[in-house]
Amino acid sequence: MSSMTSQVRIALRNCGVIDPENIKDYIATDGYDALAKALFTMTPDEVVETVKKSGLRGRGGAGFPTGVKWETARRSESDIKYVLCNADEGDPGAFMDRSVLEGDPHCVLEAMAICGYAIGANQGVIYVRAEYPLAVKRLQIAIEQASELGLLGDNILGSGFSFNLKLYFGAGAFVCGEETSLMNSVQGGRGEPRLKPPFPAVKGLWDKPTNINNVETYANVAQIIRRGWEWFRQFGTEKSPGTKVFALAGKVNNVGLVEVPMGTPLRTIVEDIGGGIRNNKKFKAAQTGGPSGGCIPAEHLDTPIEYESLIGLGSMMGSGGMIVLDEDDCMVGISKFYLTFTAEESCGKCTPCRIGNMRLLEILDRITEGNGEEKDLDVLENLGNTIKDTALCGLGQSSPNPIISTLRYFRKEYEEHIFNKRCPAGSCSKLIGYKILPEKCTGCTVCARNCPVSCISGERKQVHVIDQERCTKCGVCFSKCPFKAIIRG
Template sequence: MSRFRMHILVCGGTGCVSSGATDVFDEFERILNEENLSNEIQVVKTGCFGFCEQGPIVKIYPDNIFYVRVTHEDVDLIIKEHVIKGRIVDKLLYHDPIKGETESEHRHIPFYQSQLRIALRNCGIIDPENISDYIAVDGYQALGNALCDMSREEVINIIKASGLRGRGGAGFPTGVKWEAAYKNESDKKYVICNADEGDPGAFMDRSILEGDPHSVLEAMAICGYAIGSDEGVIYIRAEYPLAVQRLEIAIAQAEEYGLLGDNILGTDFSFRVSLSLGAGAFVCGEETSLMNSVQGLRGEPRVKPPFPAQKGLWDKPSNINNVETYANIAPILLNGSDWFRSIGTEKSTGTKVFALAGKINNVGLVEVPMGIPLRDIIYKIGGGIRNGKEFKAVQTGGPSGGCIPASMLDLKIDYDSLQAVGSMMGSGGMIVMDEDDCMVNIAKYYLDFTVEESCGKCTPCRIGNRRLLEILERITSGKGTEEDLGELKELSEVIQDCSLCALGQTAPNPVVSTLKYFFDEYEAHVKEKRCPSGKCVDLLKYNIVPDKCIGCTICAKNCPVSCISGERKAVHEIDQDKCIKCGVCLSKCPTKAIVKA
């Protein structure tokens, strides 16, 4: 039984740390020591609570009081009022902008009400650097059950029966993948965790590793037992220093407790895990490129077949899943496949973690049952669009996904539904766009990313995507033609059909989906030489409305290239040939006489 009467949980995920959570944690420890309270009140640095928009977050347990946007200056107030006197600090509670009320418990906050946490079950609850915390919430129980009471085939059959699909790509059935690696006999096999999360705006895997590293280690050991492997490798990008640090601590602790290493739990099963740091190449998220990188080779995809289950790392049978997939394994073994299948849809069971980002009020990490309508994610959980703007589209699946328009807000989010509308689940990035975003420019942005990240091994990806980008650059600069629109579609189809790996095959998705759902914007760029959203600088013009101009000269004085002329108290003019479209005049005009056209 804990000797502490109260625990103060401070979010220690990267998002909150970047907002000052470390200072908050240190201040709690300092003041509690000064007040001689450290023997009865413990400060715990947890993983991510998910509600990144409101960080740093502090939760008081067992009171279940949820404080948001806490600074180190607030710590003294929390201790004096809440900890010592038992008074809730109202000004630090979450304020619901719709209800106009404050909420003291996180379960009452709309952001959390539609969520169901399985992969994120321990994030924000336990100390990720203390294995005892993980064991206290049934950690390593699933591994013990598997080693002591189950055959390898039984473990695989439970995972197959659960319907769990890979959470990092196209959604291949996890149990089927494990079974393939199990059936391929070899003197050596490998279990690989893909933690190379490279999608812009994605931070799901990072948060799990920072907040609950043992859940991944336990799942990898279970997989090792099931397929007959004694060695695991976690391939993680070096840009995740906090996740790397906590994994190293977790591995050392698990070895010390006899939960990794030789003869685990007194059985004849041995399993060790090591880390391999990646340099941040997006293509290394593809499984065969990843394995090449681990081996010290250039990060390029291999021709398949043979598949990794046949010939993987060091040419040995290997199983590879991403972080979120592994995070679901222990709960499935503990609760059963029927329990997992009862969540989600028939073909997309369980939950999915999404990183909500972009033009949304509640930026954060969410976990929802498969099949939830997109509308619920955007408006119930996400709190709607910033500044009261209209929702325009959402990009799912990262650079390899597609843009889903506002007309599909009631789309149910699962693997098959997303694929049917030209997008994909991917690892779970969800970038929200509003009425001010230009969808042609968005397609160009994502294609520019994939062109930069292409390994260059196959011609369709190396050359084809470069040609697509050049066409989009012409269109957004006002030099596009109607023939370009047909060429975009035709070239995209060739690249999708002929590229060697998934990076090339899916790279045109943003182009294809925006052509399908926002063709009117392409036509405006090409036929009218106009960007409806005013984002494409080369198509932008700033004009002065004569009836509103009072001749105050403020715009002329602030123009960095002196392209605005006119006498005082007279209507001014903009020299379009000199104008660099910086927008300074628009922001400085006191009468709103300057408009974008």
């Protein structure tokens, strides 16, 4: 039961509860109440003020105060303004935005209309990943149904306020989650970022003032307007009010989405909600923030999760991916995994990110192949910090985080790879080998028959031997041996 009681559902309140393809279900759960309340009982300034007072911060990862963004966009003078929704969920291992879009699309639409009213915009664009076909379909249905009922479109509910929404499809580029890249993409170009300022709230889409928030951020807005900022602030912490949705995955028993109040200790999520580590293995680290974040080791399991505490640990909130790692995961390998990702997804516009990340990756490659050198650790740290300081956008500025955080907590593991040419987790294939223990081998021939390169020899009922020269370290014998006579190391 504890896995239920520690959760509070605000952003996910309707997911799995209502039929997302029927607007009446949403309306029955007080949907579009907040929009009506804003339009008929509040001035745009009051809406902005309420969002500001709620302390809602950007759920896409950086945690910028949403109300401040709205206020800036409201104050920017222009005939045309835009409301954008960032639904380009690109962090590998995060799927909370997808769930909101598929399970409760109207809450995003309603929030965007409220935002339009608050900042003085009549046009909205949802930039959604083309990889999420169901989310796209449900958004289309939702926009259609809301327009039919006069909850979107011209003269909403007879208020005189008009708001039109369009979908725009991404085409597979992680960097488009960065707001200026996203806007370039909506304009039909390469999704390359630009320097800020000017911020989008001043000069955004088509150079017009634009408010851009993430899906989960919008998913909180209607509830804040309807129930008041005081209500929202009862959850979470002083600096990070409300809840956060995490996509819990990796080596825990229960995987899936969890929504907990900010300030919940990591341990509660991993042990109570996640049900601990699979197969009775040992917890090693929790990776948060995806390619921009870092790994939090066991000694910090009791840290309350909020924006500042995670940054203090060298990680970050990110969009909410949380991958739990166990003793079999190599931390150098995990860094390499993320660097491979960022090096591939770097847009190439600025030098530190384009070239720097490639150099970091080459060094990690060397280390995991047993060719690491003593100086590598210093280079990783120095180059990593230089990239953080000099890259153009959020992608580059955070791309070295996985390395820097694992160097901070798991330096010994790097040193083992470099100095002893050993992978303590037994995961880097070039650094491990398999051996048959003569005292345990019964000569059953299972290993020899399953070896894909036929490098195990031995007579039936005699001790078998692996030819280390020809062994490809695939691990098949290790997993097939019925007598646990094969060891890895």
